[in-house]
Amino acid sequence: MGKLVISNTPHIKSKSSxxxxxxxxxxxxxxxxxxxxxxxxxxxxxxxxISLITCILAExxxxxxxxxxxxxxxxxxDFTSAVTGLLLGMNLPPECPWYLPIIGGIFGIVVVKMLFxxxxxxxxxxxxxxxxxxxxxxxxxxxxxxxxxxxALFPLDSGATSGATSGATALGPILQxxxxxxxxxxxxxxxxxxxxxxxxxxxxxxxxxxxxxIRKVIDFKYPLIYVGVTGLMMVIYQGNxxxxxxxxxxxxxxxxxxxxxxxxxxxxxTTLGNIVYFALLGILTATLRHLRGxxxxxxxxxxxxxxxxxxxxxIVPKPFGFKKAKKEVKxxx
Amino acid sequence: MSxxxxxxxxxxxxxxxxxxxTNTKPIEVMPAPKLVFISMSQHIGKPSSVVVNVGDRVxxxxxxxxxxxxxxxSVYASVSGTVKEIxxxxxxxxxxxxxxxxxxxxxEEEFLxxxxxxDRQAILDRIRIAGMVGLGGAGFPTYVKMATEEKIDxxxxxxxxxxxxxxxxxRMMVERPEGVVLGAKYIGKALNCDNIVIGIEENKPDAIxxxxxxxxxxxxxxxxxxPQGSEKQLIYACTKRKVAPGKLPASQGxxxxxxxxxxxxFEAIEKNKPLYERVMxxxxxxxxxxxxxxxxxxxxxxxxxxYCGGLKDDAVKLIAGGPMMGKxxxxxxxxxxxxxxxxxxxxxTEVCLEEPSPCINCGRCAKACPMHLMxxxxxxxxxxxxYERANSYGAMNCFECGTCSYVCPAKRDLVGSIxxxxxxxxxxxx
Numbered sequence: 001m002g003k004l005v006i007s008n009t010p011h012i013k014s015k016s017s018x019x020x021x022x023x024x025x026x027x028x029x030x031x032x033x034x035x036x037x038x039x040x041x042x043x044x045x046x047x048x049x050i051s052l053i054t055c056i057l058a059e060x061x062x063x064x065x066x067x068x069x070x071x072x073x074x075x076x077x078d079f080t081s082a083v084t085g086l087l088l089g090m091n092l093p094p095e096c097p098w099y100l101p102i103i104g105g106i107f108g109i110v111v112v113k114m115l116f117x118x119x120x121x122x123x124x125x126x127x128x129x130x131x132x133x134x135x136x137x138x139x140x141x142x143x144x145x146x147x148x149x150x151x152a153l154f155p156l157d158s159g160a161t162s163g164a165t166s167g168a169t170a171l172g173p174i175l176q177x178x179x180x181x182x183x184x185x186x187x188x189x190x191x192x193x194x195x196x197x198x199x200x201x202x203x204x205x206x207x208x209x210x211x212x213x214i215r216k217v218i219d220f221k222y223p224l225i226y227v228g229v230t231g232l233m234m235v236i237y238q239g240n241x242x243x244x245x246x247x248x249x250x251x252x253x254x255x256x257x258x259x260x261x262x263x264x265x266x267x268x269x270t271t272l273g274n275i276v277y278f279a280l281l282g283i284l285t286a287t288l289r290h291l292r293g294x295x296x297x298x299x300x301x302x303x304x305x306x307x308x309x310x311x312x313x314x315i316v317p318k319p320f321g322f323k324k325a326k327k328e329v330k331x332x333x
Numbered sequence: 334m335s336x337x338x339x340x341x342x343x344x345x346x347x348x349x350x351x352x353x354x355t356n357t358k359p360i361e362v363m364p365a366p367k368l369v370f371i372s373m374s375q376h377i378g379k380p381s382s383v384v385v386n387v388g389d390r391v392x393x394x395x396x397x398x399x400x401x402x403x404x405x406x407s408v409y410a411s412v413s414g415t416v417k418e419i420x421x422x423x424x425x426x427x428x429x430x431x432x433x434x435x436x437x438x439x440x441e442e443e444f445l446x447x448x449x450x451x452d453r454q455a456i457l458d459r460i461r462i463a464g465m466v467g468l469g470g471a472g473f474p475t476y477v478k479m480a481t482e483e484k485i486d487x488x489x490x491x492x493x494x495x496x497x498x499x500x501x502x503x504r505m506m507v508e509r510p511e512g513v514v515l516g517a518k519y520i521g522k523a524l525n526c527d528n529i530v531i532g533i534e535e536n537k538p539d540a541i542x543x544x545x546x547x548x549x550x551x552x553x554x555x556x557x558x559x560p561q562g563s564e565k566q567l568i569y570a571c572t573k574r575k576v577a578p579g580k581l582p583a584s585q586g587x588x589x590x591x592x593x594x595x596x597x598x599f600e601a602i603e604k605n606k607p608l609y610e611r612v613m614x615x616x617x618x619x620x621x622x623x624x625x626x627x628x629x630x631x632x633x634x635x636x637x638x639x640y641c642g643g644l645k646d647d648a649v650k651l652i653a654g655g656p657m658m659g660k661x662x663x664x665x666x667x668x669x670x671x672x673x674x675x676x677x678x679x680x681x682t683e684v685c686l687e688e689p690s691p692c693i694n695c696g697r698c699a700k701a702c703p704m705h706l707m708x709x710x711x712x713x714x715x716x717x718x719x720y721e722r723a724n725s726y727g728a729m730n731c732f733e734c735g736t737c738s739y740v741c742p743a744k745r746d747l748v749g750s751i752x753x754x755x756x757x758x759x760x761x762x763x
Contacts, residue, residue, distance in 0.1 A: 004648070004650060004651050004662070004663055005661075006661050008661075008746050008752075009748055010657040010735030011685075012657070012684060012739070013738065013741070013744060014739055018693055076690065080693075119691045120692045120694060120743075264694050264696070267696075269694055269699050269710075270696065271696075274696075312710075317705040318705060320565060320566075320704045320705045320730075321576050322705075323577055
């Protein structure tokens with residue numbers, strides 16, 4: 001007989017783990033990641049790789065500085081920084097300088113995550129915040145839209161090289177109601193200017209979404225609510241029912257709705273709280289898009305992140321069987 | 334079988350039940366051991382007072398510990414023989430007075446006198462005198478539960494047995510369905526209620542079938558979900574009534590009894606036999622021969638484990654009760670009690686030995702909590718010492734089913750935190 005182990009109840013536990021969830025997110029990101037490389041070329045892969053490695057190294061170095069043992073760091077490594085790294089990489093414009101992911105990654109991991117206490121303690125999404133940090137610091141680079149083309153990976157045809165154009169993405173004309181893009185183009189991401197490597201191919205993103213839903217990593221409702229509410233609000237703002245599809249298919253909305261906004265740490269903890277959160281996020285996104293005339297998804301998510309504690313403080317489920325206390329009827333004489 | 338929507342409660346979690354180890358094995362009668370150690374506190378409430386002396390000869394079914402006060406229960410000898418010792422023994426679970434009886438193997442019986450089976454009060458008295466307690470694991474004296482002022486219109490028999498591994502109630506329903514239903518009818522008679530409902534999880538189709546063949550009972554097949562067998566959740570599943578926090582089921586006109594409580598009540602009334610034995614499941618991948626066995630009260634765990642072939646080398650956890658709410662044993666020291674529904678030996682493929690990691694706010698615990706609490710915040714505020722704030726997320730309503738800890742991907746000991754918080758809150762309130 002071996003040594004018997006003492007533990008608190010329950011003595012059996014589910015198979016899920018933080019590590020497994022994070023690996024699932026990485027797997028779900030793969031299709032969009034691959035399509036990003038197909039559309040934007042090897043440089044996009046390089047950017048994502050730099051971002052990924054920077055984020056992991058930033059976490060490890062930070063933990064070493066605060067005195068963790070390397071053995072413990074490896075044992076406790078939960079892949080959250082890898083998710084942040086890949087997300088940040090896929091959030092970058094495909095033509096931006098190589099040092100942006102390094103700066104962004106260090107900022108996201110060290111300032112946003114580790115200084116607040118590491119995994120689970122960051123009250124804002126590290127990848128989104130890092131992206132916004134880069135947008136504010138390097139505005140000219142971060143608004144350099146990439147022009148996706150299938151030939152970007154192996155440019156045999158000289159006409160099919162991808163070129164960086166500084167200007168509007170597909171979203172700009174759509175917001176002004178003057179877009180010539182077909183919904184199919186927007187859906188596949190072909191020929192659409194993109195401000196981020198990962199946001200282009202909606203088919204790939206939806207594949208990732210289906211995977212996450214099947215693996216029960218995210219609730220299927222939340223991205224749908226976010227995307228749906230945004231689309232509806234755009235229809236209302238533009239007064240045109242045809243604005244629904246182009247407005248949800250363009251920009252980073254679907255990418256953000258599936259992978260960025262659903263980050264556990266920065267969303268409420270109850271189903272009702274999440275519904276409120278994602279609906280408000282949708283309204284805010286549509287409103288800001290309408291007023292600014294440009295993509296605002298990341299700002300909206302960052303902004304709504306601050307409201308999560310408030311939502312969780314006020315939307316608390318009533319215990320099972322709870323009845324509202326009836327006002328005591330005083331014995332009137 | 335027709336496909337119908339199974340009754341269930343809101344939230345909860347699907348746990349692999351692992352009942353295949355024992356659910357087809359008939360109840361075996363375990364031979365009485367040489368020595369029995371009968372505890373005087375096998376129930377919730379005051380310990381019984383010993384009424385025998387060292388050297389006395391006792392018969393099987395003879396009173397050895399008498400109830401003291403309102404919430405208490407009598408204890409009976411489970412073998413015939415000589416009282417060898419009366420002493421306080423410290424086991425990993427508690428410290429209590431034990432009566433040690435040396436079995437002479439003669440199996441001489443001394444049961445209770447017969448009663449008028451149509452007399453309400455006589456049935457109530459019999460259930461009290463026979464030392465009946467909730468055999469599902471709580472050990473709350475049955476007659477106290479029955480001494481309610483409320484009008485009871487549903488007698489609910491709990492055949493959910495939602496704890497993984499355990500199959501003792503299951504086998505009871507398959508092998509002795511008449512006894513279970515008759516016992517429930519007697520309880521109903523004592524409470525002036527002839528509406529007998531029994532809730533059984535769908536993973537026990539043979540039990541559903543066996544009970545359905547008996548007249549005068551409504552069988553409610555339940556969805557397999559944990560914690561289906563918890564009182565409030567079971568009441569909701571079977572009757573759609575909600576028992577408010579801090580209220581007893583009687584407030585909704587329901588009284589819930591475990592399958593074996595019903596069966597033992599039947600034996601106490603028809604056969605005049607007091608409660609001195611019960612069926613328990615010995616299971617898990619760490620034991621050689623998993624079994625359902627009828628065990629005498631006071632049988633040492635060591636003897637039970639040996640009877641089932643002993644522990645395998647890779648056994649890592651020994652649990653009294655089910656794997657979700659059962660108590661962990663650091664050693665096989667301990668003696669069978671009225672409330673022991675199982676003795677589990679789990680190996681390392683079954684248990685989780687991962688250490689806790691930081692909470693990632695996934696919200697799964699809140700989504701699964703059958704009481705609709707927010708365990709992650711109770712944990713957080715308990716750890717920071719803010720117990721009142723923790724209670725605003727429902728700490729005191731927790732019945733420690735373990736669903737939150739089970740689903741937690743970070744493997745946090747949420748139940749432990751909540752237990753600590755409850756203790757602290759009780760300290761400050763008293």
